[in-house]
Structure formats: structure tokens, C-alpha cells
Amino acid sequence: MKKTFKLDHPKIKVPRVVDSVKHEIRKFLKKERKKPLPSGAKYWGFDCKFGQSEETAVEVELSSVMEKIDDLVANNIMTIYVEITAKAVTTGGTSPGQEH
Numbered sequence: 771m772k773k774t775f776k777l778d779h780p781k782i783k784v785p786r787v788v789d790s791v792k793h794e795i796r797k798f799l800k801k802e803r804k805k806p807l808p809s810g811a812k813y814w815g816f817d818c819k820f821g822q823s824e825e826t827a828v829e830v831e832l833s834s835v836m837e838k839i840d841d842l843v844a845n846n847i848m849t850i851y852v853e854i855t856a857k858a859v860t861t862g863g864t865s866p867g868q869e870h
Contacts (some may be wrong), residue, residue, distance in 0.1 A: 771854045772796045774823070778848045792836055795852060797815040802856040811858035812844055827851050854868075 779783055803814050821827035830838060832844045835852065840849055852866050 771795075771852065773852055775850045775852065776848060777843065777850065784848075785839060786841065791850065791852075792839065795835065795854070798854065805856075808858045810860055811862050813859055815857050815859035817855045817857060819851075821851050822847055822849055824851050824853075827853060847852075 773794075775787075776789070777787045779787055799816070802816070805814070807814070816832045818830050818832050818835055819827040820830045820835055823841065832854070835854075839850060
């Protein structure tokens with residue numbers, strides 16, 4: 771998911787737009803987690819980038835994305851860029867074909 775959200779809308783208030791952005795992110799995560807895992811993978815992990823634009827985006831933890839959205843809104847920044855990429859994670863640092 772690579773998307774730039776604009777938070778200013780002529781008829782919808784900013785808090786409602788922020789709620790819809792957060793909902794869309796949660797919906798994407800739920801959809802990705804439902805996909806079947808490749809053999810050997812234990813769970814889905816996510817790489818996240820977040821910022822005002824694609825050029826200024828920095829890597830962040832998935833758990834802090836919602837807080838970062840609130841921080842940008844508190845600073846009256848009306849454009850948010852979010853990039854979330856799913857990856858299959860194995861435990862112990864082994865590749866999916868190796869035995870433990």
C-alpha cells in the first residue's frame with residue numbers, strides 16, 4: 771500500500787477524514803494478514819514508511835503509525851504519505867526451507 775492522503779475536504783471535517791484514513795490502514799492490514807502464509811513462514815510482518823510526502827518518508831514501526839498520524843494532524847499538516855509492505859517472517863533467522 772503506497773498512498774498519499776489529503777486531510778482537507780470542503781465538506782468533511784478533519785477528524786472524520788483522519789478516522790477514515792486510520793480505518794483504511796487497518797482494513798489493509800487485516801486483508802494482508804488473512805492471506806495464506808508461504809511454507810515455513812510463521813506470521814506476516816510489515817515494513818512501514820511514513821511522512822508528509824514520499825520524498826520525506828522515513829521508516830517507522832507499524833505500532834506507531836496511528837500516533838504519527840495524530841502528531842501530523844496536531845501540527846496542522848494536511849498531507850500524509852503512508853507506505854506499508856507485507857513480508858512473510860520466519861523465526862530464528864532461518865530461511866523457509868531450513869530445519870530448526
